[in-house]
Amino acid sequence: MLTNSRAVFPSPSDSTALVDTRTGPPMDPIVSDHRLVDPQPTAPRPHDASMSANALTRAFPKALKEVRLHLCQTGQASAGARKFLESNYKPIKQSNPDVPFLVREASGTPARAFARFERGVEKRVELDGLSSADVEKKIGELLSSSA
Template identity: 95%
Template sequence: MSANALTRAFPKALKEVRLHLCQTGQASAGARKFLETNYKPIKQSNPDLPFLVREASGTPARAFARFERGVEKHVELDGLSSADVEKKFGELLAASA
């Protein structure tokens, strides 16, 4: 998913995004960098979409997406670079199609 894709509105079927990560762990470094770089553009393009960040010590980095009818999908982000996290995030959003 390109940076431009993150600045566009996400699918209407997407109801919530949750990002779980460790605030200090090396395995979550890519997820933290992705969040620092992309949170603001995502929220500017999707102001009404709940985008929740859950930080907890030792938590593996994962992203969850909740779609219409309670369908929930997730991707593992632990140990990935920021660019790889962005790709996985794109795959997660594409799951709504």
């Protein structure tokens, strides 16, 4: 009989029931664990302003290797990019923890976003003077245009 820290697995000739060593009661041999599955589909959650239901809060394309956002810390032309960053950085990183999302701040720098894809393909969009909503739309278009 093979044993690991979670369950006891019977050999083909053994007629004992599969036992979950964490809880003790016999398990159905067809079910590999005791996850509860909701048979009813869940209703969509109401819209939350801090986490919009768009392409930025879902997983990025696999071809995307890096996102860079260049902006000025104080310039009026970068205000929309700063606002976008404040409200969307956390949900983006939660959805895509392995994709580098770099922020480069420099005085007088025009707001731009760069996306680097597989095989060295890099694309960019200008964000100078745009509102936060327009910045979100432009970055969404940039990321969906995967090579």
